[in-house]
Amino acid sequence: MSSVAQKKGFGATLWDWMTTVDHKKIGILYLAGGGFFFVLGGIEAMIIRLQLLRPNSDIVSAGLFNEIITMHGTTMIFLAAMPILFGFMNAIMPLQIGARDVAFPFINSLGFWMFFFGGLFLNISWLVGQIPDAGWTSYASLSLVSEGHGIDFYAIGLQIAGGGTLMAGINFLVTIINMRAPGMTYMRMPLFTWTTFVASAMILFAFPPLTVGLFLLTFDRMFGGNFFDHTMGGNTIIWEHIFWIFGHPEVYILILPAFGIFSEIFPIFSRKRLFGYPAMVFATVLIGFLGFMVWAHHMFTVGLGPTANAIFAVATMAIAVPTGVKIFDWLLTIWGGSIKVTTPMLYALGFIPSFVMGGVTGVMQGAAPLDYQLHDSYFIVAHFHYVIVGGVVLGILAATHLWWPKMFGTMLSETLGKVTFWFFFIGFHMTFLIQHWLGFWGMPRRVWTYMDGQGWNTANFISSIGALLMAIGVIVLVINIIITTVKNVRVGNDPWGDGRTLEWAISSPPVHYNFAQTPLVRGLDTYWIEKSEGNESGITPAEPIQDIHMPNGSIIPFFMTLGMFIAGFGAMYRVETSWGLSALIFGLVLTFVSMAVRSLQDDLGYYVKKDEILRDLKRKGGRK
Amino acid sequence: MMKGLKKWRLFSLLAALTVFLAGCGQEELSTLLPAGQVGQDQFNLLMLSSAIMLLVIIVVVTIYVVALVRFRRSKVGEDHVPEQVEGSHTLELVWTIVPILLILLLAVPTVYYTYKLGDVTAMGAVDEDGNAENLVVDVTAKLFWWEFEYPELGIVTAQELVVPMDEKVYFNLIAADIKHSFWIPAVGGKIDTNVENVNKFYLVFEKDSKKLKDGVFYGKCAELCGPSHALMDFKVKTMPRAEFDAWAKAMQATGEPSTDVATVSQGEEVFQQSCIGCHATSAVGESGAVGPNLASFGDRNRVAGFMDHTEKDLKDWIKDPQKYKPSNQMPEFGSKLSEDELDALTEYLMGLSVEK
Numbered sequence: 013m014s015s016v017a018q019k020k021g022f023g024a025t026l027w028d029w030m031t032t033v034d035h036k037k038i039g040i041l042y043l044a045g046g047g048f049f050f051v052l053g054g055i056e057a058m059i060i061r062l063q064l065l066r067p068n069s070d071i072v073s074a075g076l077f078n079e080i081i082t083m084h085g086t087t088m089i090f091l092a093a094m095p096i097l098f099g100f101m102n103a104i105m106p107l108q109i110g111a112r113d114v115a116f117p118f119i120n121s122l123g124f125w126m127f128f129f130g131g132l133f134l135n136i137s138w139l140v141g142q143i144p145d146a147g148w149t150s151y152a153s154l155s156l157v158s159e160g161h162g163i164d165f166y167a168i169g170l171q172i173a174g175g176g177t178l179m180a181g182i183n184f185l186v187t188i189i190n191m192r193a194p195g196m197t198y199m200r201m202p203l204f205t206w207t208t209f210v211a212s213a214m215i216l217f218a219f220p221p222l223t224v225g226l227f228l229l230t231f232d233r234m235f236g237g238n239f240f241d242h243t244m245g246g247n248t249i250i251w252e253h254i255f256w257i258f259g260h261p262e263v264y265i266l267i268l269p270a271f272g273i274f275s276e277i278f279p280i281f282s283r284k285r286l287f288g289y290p291a292m293v294f295a296t297v298l299i300g301f302l303g304f305m306v307w308a309h310h311m312f313t314v315g316l317g318p319t320a321n322a323i324f325a326v327a328t329m330a331i332a333v334p335t336g337v338k339i340f341d342w343l344l345t346i347w348g349g350s351i352k353v354t355t356p357m358l359y360a361l362g363f364i365p366s367f368v369m370g371g372v373t374g375v376m377q378g379a380a381p382l383d384y385q386l387h388d389s390y391f392i393v394a395h396f397h398y399v400i401v402g403g404v405v406l407g408i409l410a411a412t413h414l415w416w417p418k419m420f421g422t423m424l425s426e427t428l429g430k431v432t433f434w435f436f437f438i439g440f441h442m443t444f445l446i447q448h449w450l451g452f453w454g455m456p457r458r459v460w461t462y463m464d465g466q467g468w469n470t471a472n473f474i475s476s477i478g479a480l481l482m483a484i485g486v487i488v489l490v491i492n493i494i495i496t497t498v499k500n501v502r503v504g505n506d507p508w509g510d511g512r513t514l515e516w517a518i519s520s521p522p523v524h525y526n527f528a529q530t531p532l533v534r535g536l537d538t539y540w541i542e543k544s545e546g547n548e549s550g551i552t553p554a555e556p557i558q559d560i561h562m563p564n565g566s567i568i569p570f571f572m573t574l575g576m577f578i579a580g581f582g583a584m585y586r587v588e589t590s591w592g593l594s595a596l597i598f599g600l601v602l603t604f605v606s607m608a609v610r611s612l613q614d615d616l617g618y619y620v621k622k623d624e625i626l627r628d629l630k631r632k633g634g635r636k
Numbered sequence: 637m638m639k640g641l642k643k644w645r646l647f648s649l650l651a652a653l654t655v656f657l658a659g660c661g662q663e664e665l666s667t668l669l670p671a672g673q674v675g676q677d678q679f680n681l682l683m684l685s686s687a688i689m690l691l692v693i694i695v696v697v698t699i700y701v702v703a704l705v706r707f708r709r710s711k712v713g714e715d716h717v718p719e720q721v722e723g724s725h726t727l728e729l730v731w732t733i734v735p736i737l738l739i740l741l742l743a744v745p746t747v748y749y750t751y752k753l754g755d756v757t758a759m760g761a762v763d764e765d766g767n768a769e770n771l772v773v774d775v776t777a778k779l780f781w782w783e784f785e786y787p788e789l790g791i792v793t794a795q796e797l798v799v800p801m802d803e804k805v806y807f808n809l810i811a812a813d814i815k816h817s818f819w820i821p822a823v824g825g826k827i828d829t830n831v832e833n834v835n836k837f838y839l840v841f842e843k844d845s846k847k848l849k850d851g852v853f854y855g856k857c858a859e860l861c862g863p864s865h866a867l868m869d870f871k872v873k874t875m876p877r878a879e880f881d882a883w884a885k886a887m888q889a890t891g892e893p894s895t896d897v898a899t900v901s902q903g904e905e906v907f908q909q910s911c912i913g914c915h916a917t918s919a920v921g922e923s924g925a926v927g928p929n930l931a932s933f934g935d936r937n938r939v940a941g942f943m944d945h946t947e948k949d950l951k952d953w954i955k956d957p958q959k960y961k962p963s964n965q966m967p968e969f970g971s972k973l974s975e976d977e978l979d980a981l982t983e984y985l986m987g988l989s990v991e992k
Contacts, residue, residue, distance in 0.1 A: 074863035074962040147860045153815040153831050154861060242832035248815060249830065282707070283716075288723035313817060313828050313858075315835035318754030322747045329739045329746075333732060336692070340731040341723075343699045349718045352709045361704070368696050372689035379742060381749040382681040384825020385667045388817060388858040452668050453661030454821030456858045459866035463942060466854070467662040 031565035033117035034524055038124050039103025040419060045128050046095030052135065053087035054486060056080050061443070061479035064472050067464040077460035078145040079162070083135075085148030086166065089262070090173055091131040093404050097269045098127075098180055100411050101208045103419050105184065107515035107522060108202045110193025110531045110538075112560065115186040118610070122569035123180040129577040130173025137165035147458060149259070152240035152251035156232060161584050167230045168580040172573070174222055181215030184208055193514075194554040195533030199293065202513040202537075203286060206293055207272030210300040211265045217304065218261035225254035234583070249314060256307035264303035267399060268296060270407025271338060274360045277410055278342050279537070280510050281357035282349025288341040289536060295334035295341075302331045312383045321380040328378035335371055339364065354508065355429030359410030362437045366406065370398030373448065388458075391451025397444045409436070409489070417507040421520045422500055428492035432485045439481025446471045446478075505550065512537040517550035525560045528625050529553035557629075560620040568610050575603030664845075665854035667821045671843035671874075674824030677749050684745060688738050753825075756836040759806045771800060775809040776923050777816035777829040779861065780868040780964050781941060785923035791887040792921050794928030796936050797855065797872045800880035801841050809835045817859035820872055826858045841874040852937045863962040869941045886990035890931045891920030903984025906977045910969060917988055927966060934989035940964075947982045954978065 020028065032038060059080055063071050072080065106114055114120050137143045142160035144150070155163045188209045192201070201209070229251070231237030238244035240251050279286045286292060308316060308324040342364065353361070373395040377383045386392060409432070416424045450471050455462065462468055506516040514531060515522075517539040532554035535541050542550050579599025585592035660668040670676040712718070761769045767788075774785040775797075785792045799805050809818050811829040819826035824839045845852050850871075857868035875883065907917070914927035936945060940961055943949040953960055955970030955978070973981065 074866070078860065078863060078865075151815060151860070153811070153813075157814065247832055249832070282718070284718045285720040285722065287721060288728055291723060291728045313826050315827060315830065315833070318751045321754070322750045325746050325750060326743050329743055332739060333735045336735045337728065337731055339696060340699075340727070343696065343703060344721075344724075344727065346707060347699070347703045348721065349707050350709045350712045350716050351704065351707050361700075364700055365693075365697060368693055372692055375739075375742070376682070376685040376689060379681050379685055379746040379749075381746065381753050381825065382678050382685060384753070384827070385675075385678045385682070385821065387826060388819075389821075449659070449661070452666065454665035454667060454819075454854065454856065456819065456856050456866075458860040460863070461866055463869075466665060 027567075028565070030570050031121075031567045033113070033121045033563050033565050035102045035106050035114050035117065035120060036419065036521060036524070036526075038120050039099045039101075041124050042095045042099030042102060042127070043419075045124070045131065046092050046099060049087050049091035049131055049135075050093075050096065051486070051490075053084050053092050054483065056084035056087065058479060058483055060084060061476040063461070065476040066473070067462050067466075067469055069461055072460075074460045075145065078147070078458070079143035081458055082144045082147050082150075082166070083138075086134065086144065086170070087131075088400075089148060089266070090170060090177075091127070091134070093266050093400065093408070094177060095127050095131075096408050097211075097266065097404075098123075098177075100204075100273070100408075100415060101180075101184060101269065104415055104515055105205050105208045106187060106191070107418070107518065107526060108205045108513050109188065109191060109196050110514050110527060110533060111187060111191040112526045112530075113563065114183050115190055116183050117563040118566060118569065119179050119183050121566065122572060123176040123183065125569050125573035126176025126179070126576070127173045129573045130169050130171070130176060133172060133577055133580055134165055134169030137162060137169075140165075149255055150229070150251075151255075152229070152232075152248040153242075155229065155251075156240060164230070164233060164584045167226045167233070168584065171223065171226045171230070172576050172580060174219055174226070176573075177215060178219040178223070181212040181219070184212040185216065188212075193527075193531050193533050196538075197533075199290065200533055200536045200538070202272075203275030203289075203292060203296075204269070204272035204513075206296055207268040207275070210296050211268045214261045214265045214268075214300050214303060218258045218265065221254050222258035225251060225258065228254075249311075252311055252314060253307070256310045257304075260307040260310065261303045263396075263399070264299055266404045267407075268299065270363075270404045271296065273407045273411045273414070274342065274363055276513065277356045277360040277414060278345045279512055280414075280508055281352045281354055281360070282346045283352075283510050284345055284349035285512075285537060285540075286341070287344035287347075288337075291337055292341050295337045298334040299331060302327065302334070306331065309378060309380075309383070312380045313387050325378055325380040325383075329375055332371065332375045332378075339368060339371075352510075354413075355424070355426050355433060356410045356414040356508075358430060358433045359406050359413070362433065363403065363406045363410070366398060366402030366437075366440070369445075370395060370402050373398065386451055388456055389451035390447045390455045390457055393457045394444045394447035394451065397440075397447075401440055401444070406437075409433070412489075414508075415515075416496075417503045417520050418515055419521060420497075421502050422496050423503050423507055424496050425492050428488055428495070432489045432492065434485075435481050435488060436485030439478045439483075439485060442478025442481060443475050444478070446474050450475075506539075512540040514538050514551075517542065523628055525562055525620050525625070527551070528629055529557055530555050557622055557625055559622055560625065561617055562620055563617045564615055566610075566615070568606050572603050572606040572610075575599045575601070575606060578602065662849070663822065663843075664848045664850060664852065665821045665856075669822060670824075671841065671853065672823045673840040673842065674753060674838070675822060677753060678825055681745060681749055685742055688742055692735075692738070753837070756806060756838060758804070759836060759838075770804055770806055772806045772808065773797065773799070774923060775807055775818055775829065777809070777811045777818065777857065777861075777868075778965075779813050780857070780864040780961055781928050782818075782855070782868075782870040783923045783925065783928065786884065787922075789884045789888065790921070791884060791919045792916075792923055792925070792929050793887065793919055793932055794925075794930075795870050795938070795941050796852070796932070797870060798880065798883055799841050799872065799874055800877040801844060801874050803877070804838045804840055806838045807836065809837075814861045815859050816857045816861050816868065818855070819858040820853055820855045822853050823872070828859060841872070843874065844876070845872065845874040850937055864964055867940075867942045867961050869938070871937045871941075883990060887919040887931060890990060891918045901980065901984055902977070903980035903982070903987075906973065906981045907984055910973065911981075914966070919990070930985060930988055932988065932990050934986050935991045947986060950982050950985065951978050954981065 063069050142162045144162040144166035146155040146158050228239040232239050238246045240246045240248050306328045309328045312321050377386050413424050413429050453467055455468050503520055505519055531551040539550050579596050582592050582596025582599050586596050660666055663669050670679045763769050776783040783794045784797050809829045811831045817826045817828045827835050827837045852871035852873055855870040855872055915930045917930050919931035938945055939950045939953050956968050957964055957966040
């Protein structure tokens with residue numbers, strides 16, 4: 013594919029990416045989009061730590077600080093962590109189950125563009141100068157009185173991006189249920205596919221509450237809906253419930269795929285089958301269920317009463333059990349194996365102590381009366397960064413190194429990768445470990461500055477220096493990516509040498525139809541089984557070489573989303589500007605016309621001819 | 637000899653304690669140095685959960701380190717293919733049941749303390765004469781300050797909570813505008829002040845605040861409430877019951893109007909003209925004022941909850957409140973009052989005292 017792309021002009025290449033419905037390309041788009049927002053959120057984080065470096069600092073003003081923390085949280089969760097994980101799910105999951113694409117390639121593309129335009133919408137608030145400032149949780153009493161259009165940017169931007177997420181989740185679910193290769197039973201699916209499956213199911217149930225909540229918030233702000241205005245009979249606590257009914261599953265939606273990534277890495281670099289695979293699957297599903305039962309532990313101090321607090325406290329602690337099962341299964345996977353410390357493995361090994369640390373502080377906060385002290389203090393800031401950075405971000409960085417060759421056909425530098433790891437890892441612990449104590453010492457979270465003489469100066473200083481180390485780590489990673497891309501040294505099917513799952517049996521990057529012949533799956537770790545039986549091609553085909561049906565690309569998803577994007581601005585400015593209402597109407601018309609075109613036009617896709625497949629096979633010339 | 641040994645023991649104990657306490661933060665606002673029963677209960681839970689969690693961490697780290705040392709490829713050989721172990725039912729059972737037991741160990745005291753700390757049934761209790769048995773304070777959180785009303789005593793104060801020691805003090809809490817959260821870290825955990833309903837809880841104050849660095853405990857707002865969330869501090873004075881009664885009496889006396897018109901100072905005049913619309917100098921009354929009650933301003937530890945309690949800071953504050961506490965509700969007086977008037981006003985405010 014890449015040799016074809018190089019011959020195209022810039023315009024043609026751009027058109028290719030804008031219209032693509034290929035899951036591998038959409039994966040790369042997600043990765044690029046998420047990576048961009050990750051850097052943006054990182055810069056915001058650096059400004060936060062710079063402001064808190066010293067007491068009584070006024071590098072940023074009080075109002076601006078609240079805007080930065082709001083955008084940092086929202087960007088990192090919705091626009092960085094989730095899309096990057098979606099990138100890997102898109103690029104890898106269909107390969108792992110032996111599929112040629114996801115179930116709904118068109119919707120896949122639509123999901124990406126909705127995420128991207130939603131994120132863009134949210135961040136255009138910086139250019140307009142009216143920025144969301146009520147925290148990523150946007151609690152109702154504060155978000156209702158927030159002046160300007162900041163909160164509207166938040167509500168509408170997340171509405172668009174959230175719609176994309178919901179579509180992606182449904183798409184992955186249907187893909188995994190329907191498109192597994194022959195023999196790929198549920199209990200033979202790689203763990204990354206399993207965690208994608210459970211996370212997608214969680215998206216299916218967790219995102220509708222967010223959608224509803226955001227609509228209510230939008231109605232309150234735009235039309236005087238009074239859902240959350242207590243002076244008009246509304247109730248702000250309802251927002252908190254709605255938000256956390258979405259928000260708590262959301263953190264599992266983030267961490268489960270990261271668990272999946274590590275569950276791939278440990279077996280590969282220990283050359284050993286995942287220990288207790290059925291227990292791992294069961295634990296994943298159980299975490300998925302329990303994730304919906306514990307939202308009120310974010311609300312222990314709201315005053316729900318001792319009975320509610322006690323029930324949610326015990327339910328929260330229960331999650332520690334399946335999570336513990338996973339930790340011990342990983343430990344037993346490397347136990348007795350042959351451990352090779354490559355960059356992905358380094359991240360996986362760094363993940364275990366970091367995540368255990370974040371997990372145990374979670375249990376501590378589950379103890380409701382203790383949480384009265386820890387809640388909304390710097391302890392909670394330390395805790396959720398330990399699980400999200402120590403779990404999700406380490407997972408993302410590990411996956412970047414692990415699957416880079418599969419996605420791009422080149423290998424990231426191992427040396428630079430390890431440099432990144434050590435800077436990031438040491439910086440991470442330096443930043444966040446000390447913050448547990450800041451919480452104990454009485455420092456509330458989301459404070460723009462702090463007075464001298466409260467014993468917090470040194471700890472904050474250390475924390476800020478740690479953040480700088482993390483930033484250096486990320487910069488080295490960017491340099492690594494640039495160098496690798498420029499050098500462009502191509503690699504074979506299984507560059508790590510010990511790949512176990514199907515994605516390692518095909519070329520790097522795979523041809524656009526993935527598998528010349530759909531593989532027959534004969535057990536867990538399909539590729540490992542074929543290799544150990546001496547099968548040179550790595551795959552036992554389940555079908556003869558024949559024409560392959562593939563979907564056509566389409567620009568419609570782009571225009572559908574562009575319509576929503578324009579309508580979003582129109583809705584926001586419909587009263588105070590002359591163009592607002594027309595923009596709203598134009599945007600909606602664009603979206604609905606695009607939908608109509610899609611519905612009325614028969615697009616039956618095309619066939620990759622048998623000759624072309626044979627030609628490709630000959631050119632690649634088998635493994636490596 | 638024995639006496640000397642005992643002294644030496646005590647000394648070394650104190651020395652060790654000092655080192656330990658260095659990691660405990662400052663007495664006036666650290667959760668690790670609890671100054672009352674509620675904070676102590678929560679601290680006990682912290683110690684118990686930390687101990688259990690430390691046990692978990694030690695087990696995990698031990699297995700992890702041993703595996704990492706023993707099973708490196710450099711040790712087991714480049715071509716070694718390990719046995720593909722599927723799993724172990726026994727082990728899975730072990731690391732399911734043991735954590736469940738550990739969780740139960742933590743869950744039982746958690747549930748116990750949840751009910752214990754949530755118990756406010758004694759709040760409205762009255763003795764035989766119909767007098768309330770317990771002190772109740774109504775807390776109202778406002779953009780960015782705190783109002784404290786003592787309904788039984790008929791007095792109101794702001795920014796500085798004054799409470800008697802060694803008894804349960806009950807609180808009714810609500811927010812007047814935006815959601816805030818009421819937190820005195822050294823004394824006990826926080827509770828939110830919601831906009832639509834009154835929350836109730838209790839705290840016990842067992843340490844005299846006079847022994848602290850500033851003579852006060854620090855209180856914080858723990859819920860993001862706008863630009864000056866970080867500056868929404870309050871202070872807490874604790875004192876023996878007798879002293880508290882004397883304080884309450886003095887506060888009640890601030891309601892008596894000044895008898896001699898001639899003694900009205902220039903500062904008071906300025907206050908009458910510019911400030912009285914929002915601020916009261918009499919502590920008698922109910923909550924619901926636009927600005928903080930200033931009846932005991934001269935006794936307070938801070939200006940506006942967080943600035944040093946000096947005449948200079950007070951003047952700076954009055955001149956331009958927005959500069960120091962962005963988005964607060966007080967208008968600026970820098971352009972309205974002359975330096976002379978400011979001097980007089982400052983002197984007057986600093987003289988508003990019930991303790992001196």
